[in-house]
Amino acid sequence: MAKKTVVETTINGETVEFLCEPRESLLEVLRDELELTGSKEGCLTGDCGACTVVVDGRPTCSCLVLAVEANGKKIDTIEGLARPEGLHVLQQKFLEHAALQCGICTPGVLMSAKALLDRTPNPTEAEIRYALAGNLCRCTGYDKIVRAVVDAAKTLSSARAA
Amino acid sequence: MHAINYESPSTLDQAVKFMAAHGEKARAMSGGSDLIIQMRAAVRRPEYVVDLKKIPELRQISFSVQHGLKLGAAVPAIEIHENADMRKYYPGLTEAAHLIGSLQIQSRASVGGNLCNGSPAADTIPALIAVGAKCRVLGPKGERIVAAEDFCTGPGRTVLAPDEILVEFQIPGPAPHSSDAYQRFIPRNEMDIAVVGVGASITLDLGEDRCTAARIGLGAVGPTPIFAKEASAALVGKKLDAGTIEKAAQAAIAASSPIDDMRGTAEFRRHLVGVLTRRVVTLAAERARMATSR
Secondary structure (H helix, E strand, O other): OOOOEEEEEEEOOEEEEEEEOOOOEHHHHHHHHOOOOOOOOOOOOOOOOOOEEEEOOEEEEHHHOEHHHHOOOEEEOHHHOOEOOEOOHHHHHHHHOOOOOOOOOHHHHHHHHHHHHHHOOOOOHHHHHHHOOOOOOOOOOOHHHHHHHHHHHHHHHHHHHO | OOOOEEEOOOOHHHHHHHHHHHHHHEEEEOOOOOHHHHHHOOOOOOOEEEEOOOOHHHHOEEEEOOOEEEEEOOOEHHHHHHOHHHHHHOHHHHHHHOOOOOHHHHOOOEHHHHHHHOOOOOOHHHHHHHOOOEEEEEEOOEEEEEEHHHHEEEOOEEOOOOOOEEEEEEEOOOOOOEEEEEEEEOOOOOOOOOOEEEEEEEEEEOOOOEEEEEEEEEEOOOOOOEEOHHHHHOOOOOOOOHHHHHHHHHHHHHHOOOOOEOOEOHHHHHHHHHHHHHHHHHHHHHHHHHOOOO
16 A cells, blocks of 8 residues: 655645545545535546635646645635635525525535636626536526626625725 | 555656656656546556656746747646737637636646547647647657657557656747637537547738648547648648638548547538538638737
């Protein structure tokens, strides 16, 4: 068996250290080692996006990152989206617009949407759909998801302007 | 996944030494968006995974109009799209990279990995062929240059020896009034594997209103991506009117050898080769016309 390695990384703003085998994915370590079970396993082939986290500012399928690669990186997961004061605007809008049903895709969708709005504060609907193309949803038909993101972008923009 | 050892060399020398020692049992990794899936499916079972992403030569986008482009093999697709020079001077190669999978995949997947994985349907290879990319391959016995169109030898197979790595792409500087384009057909909006992909690069002499250079690359219509030589030649020296473009489209169809599979029939694919060739030649020519003097 290959030697385990110590990995040091920043997760949701906090320094985290863990031990892992080279074959373990970041998703496995997040869920099984660090008990951050918000990121979901949907396909393990990078097709569904349920495992989406943000690595150094870029949305990434954590199932396709070896945990050892996380060394020195800055990782944001769904667990870091809400603030101590309450839900993130995106999460609030998802509730208001009923942009989730079973919720299994939702953490991944939210992380992709967050990464999008951080880069592009006023995306067009086409840009939103493109940015969310890697997040599959079996329940909602995507319409309410897109409306929620549009609304969140508007709210965040006016808050910034205010 | 089977147990692996993970190596992460930070220089080319280190990587070459390692591959010399363990080449047969090692597999290079760039973004891992093909390799990790293959390892999970036990399609590949390397003992060593050699992560090349720490090596500076593989991560560079080094461009000047005079000297052209050196594109590191491990640059994530999303970085190509984020690079203003890439978007301006190689829009076809850039849009090909921006079509790979999803944004999540593009955070990881690289053009080098796309080529080395050797899928005949790879999106960036027709675009690489179109811009005349040369691949710098490095191994313990030294360095060699392979043209992009010669790199793949069959589905999933390339010219790389087990102890060699792909370092970078060397792409000629953009001639005045030249540009490129890539388009693919997929049944959905995003995320699919190309049913057909076509890349074209066009250089125009605006004064003469003629095409002075053209290269057309085809994907997903043969066991390897194809440089459509006759189709490209059909455009050179000519005014790019509908008749000329049609001749090139027909030559491109003749150069293709698609099969029936779950993504489409051979007949449909041949039709698509014609459609996409017309479109990308037209688009590359439009972009070439608009390309301001450099």
